Amino acid sequence: MTAATDRRLVSLVVVSHSDLIAKGVAEVVSQMSPDVVVETAGGTPLGGVGTDVERVMTAIRSAERGAGVVVLTDLGSAVLSAETALELLGDDDVVAVKISDGPLVEGGVAAGVRAQTGGDVDDVLAASLAHVVTRPADSPTSHEDGGSGYLRTATLVNADGLHARPAAEFVKLATSLGVKMTVNGKDARSLLGILSLGLAQGATVDIATDDPGGTAAVDRLIELVESGFSGQR
Amino acid sequence: MSLDATWVVAWMTAAAAAIADQAPTLNDLDRAIGDGDHGENMNRGFTAVRDAVRELPDGAQPAEVLRASAMKLISSVGGAAGPLYGTALLRASDAVAGLSEVDSAHVLALLEAALGGIEDRGHAAPGDKTMVDAWSVAVDAARSAVAEGRTSAEILDAAADGAESGAETTDAMLPHKGRASYLGERAVGHRDPGAVSTAIILLAAAEAAK
Numbered sequence: 001m002t003a004a005t006d007r008r009l010v011s012l013v014v015v016s017h018s019d020l021i022a023k024g025v026a027e028v029v030s031q032m033s034p035d036v037v038v039e040t041a042g043g044t045p046l047g048g049v050g051t052d053v054e055r056v057m058t059a060i061r062s063a064e065r066g067a068g069v070v071v072l073t074d075l076g077s078a079v080l081s082a083e084t085a086l087e088l089l090g091d092d093d094v095v096a097v098k099i100s101d102g103p104l105v106e107g108g109v110a111a112g113v114r115a116q117t118g119g120d121v122d123d124v125l126a127a128s129l130a131h132v133v134t135r136p137a138d139s140p141t142s143h144e145d146g147g148s149g150y151l152r153t154a155t156l157v158n159a160d161g162l163h164a165r166p167a168a169e170f171v172k173l174a175t176s177l178g179v180k181m182t183v184n185g186k187d188a189r190s191l192l193g194i195l196s197l198g199l200a201q202g203a204t205v206d207i208a209t210d211d212p213g214g215t216a217a218v219d220r221l222i223e224l225v226e227s228g229f230s231g232q233r
Numbered sequence: 234m235s236l237d238a239t240w241v242v243a244w245m246t247a248a249a250a251a252i253a254d255q256a257p258t259l260n261d262l263d264r265a266i267g268d269g270d271h272g273e274n275m276n277r278g279f280t281a282v283r284d285a286v287r288e289l290p291d292g293a294q295p296a297e298v299l300r301a302s303a304m305k306l307i308s309s310v311g312g313a314a315g316p317l318y319g320t321a322l323l324r325a326s327d328a329v330a331g332l333s334e335v336d337s338a339h340v341l342a343l344l345e346a347a348l349g350g351i352e353d354r355g356h357a358a359p360g361d362k363t364m365v366d367a368w369s370v371a372v373d374a375a376r377s378a379v380a381e382g383r384t385s386a387e388i389l390d391a392a393a394d395g396a397e398s399g400a401e402t403t404d405a406m407l408p409h410k411g412r413a414s415y416l417g418e419r420a421v422g423h424r425d426p427g428a429v430s431t432a433i434i435l436l437a438a439a440e441a442a443k
Binding site for chain 1: 307308311312313315316317319320323354355411412
């Protein structure tokens with residue numbers, strides 16, 4: 001139903017001082033976003049701890065699929081190496097490359113999910129930067145008070161609650177529906193926002209929209225939650 | 234002497250020798266406020282640069298020698314200094330592109346471009362207790378020397394002196410960038426190792442022009 005099927009997805013490159021960290025982040029990201037290309041540039045060529053500009057350049061070149069690349073970094077010289085790689089790649093025909101200084105694991109997972117759901121480079125970058133700290137959002141009660149919104153409540157029945165892969169599935173579906181919705185006041189398309197709610201099995205979720213045409217979308221998300229995320233894979 | 238590609242080769246060779254000589258000092262400075270490997274990293278990088286500039290064909294231009302040196306630093310230093318010095322020399326190379334000799338105005342342009350590259354890459358400003366504190370005083374001194382109509386060699390001397398005094402000012406500074414910033418007040422009283430390696434490199438540039 002989305003137009004993303006024949007569109008190329010944004011790719012990711014994970015730059016870390018440690019090869020193990022880079023590969024570990026890629027493993028987690030790929031589990032939740034199986035169609036997204038994730039390349040790694042971890043450690044030095046001799047297997048030591050550090051970052052290497054040429055490795056970053058190679059990873060960007062091999063990750064590129066035509067939709068752009070978001071580079072995730074750990075600390076210090078990883079950012080410098082990534083920026084230097086971009087400067088050196090400047091003459092090449094690499095489409096769009098953006099460097100994120102968001103959190104490596106959470107940001108990587110959020111970026112992967114946004115890429116998987118067809119976001120462009122700027123969308124994926126923004127997803128990777130979204131902070132886990134809570135930000136002001138509509139309180140679900142305001143929908144009831146205003147009378148114009150649509151709110152439904154469900155209980156999380158699956159073991160993981162709204163975490164890990166279920167959270168990723170939730171965000172993917174919410175994004176694909178194209179309706180602005182909130183879950184317990186958080187943007188339903190923000191993986192980091194949803195993870196920050198810490199909703200475990202048995203918790204109650206309020207899914208709401210102010211969009212008069214959005215009731216079916218809310219129903220779909222409620223259905224997903226009530227199914228225990230069983231029907232998605 | 235005129236500043237042609239031979240000067241750049243002599244500069245890099247002299248820098249490699251001086252860095253090798255002072256690597257233990259740089260390590261000690263870095264051990265106090267960083268991770269203790271600045272001398273080792275810089276020595277590895279400049280040894281690679283020294284070997285690379287020897288291999289360049291006759292008739293190479295200054296910009297080509299600078300670019301080859303930059304690529305070696307980027308690929309072999311490891312740590313933050315590689316991208317920082319590498320970007321400095323890349324931008325310096327751009328500033329003298331196409332020239333077979335670097336005149337006094339272009340000596341200044343080269344130094345300004347190098348400083349700009351380091352500022353862009355490291356997002357540091359004067360006063361942050363980084364190599365920018367050495368580079369910025371060096372560039373100011375070079376600018377004054379150009380305004381006074383000095384020769385290229387004199388301009389490089391002024392830059393080297395400026396870098397030395399700029400490095401000294403980092404002693405009293407509170408670090409705002411890099412690993413030293415984790416130490417806060419405890420870093421005060423220690424000289425920034427990147428500022429010291431900058432002074433070494435710019436002194437080599439001046440010596441090579443004599």
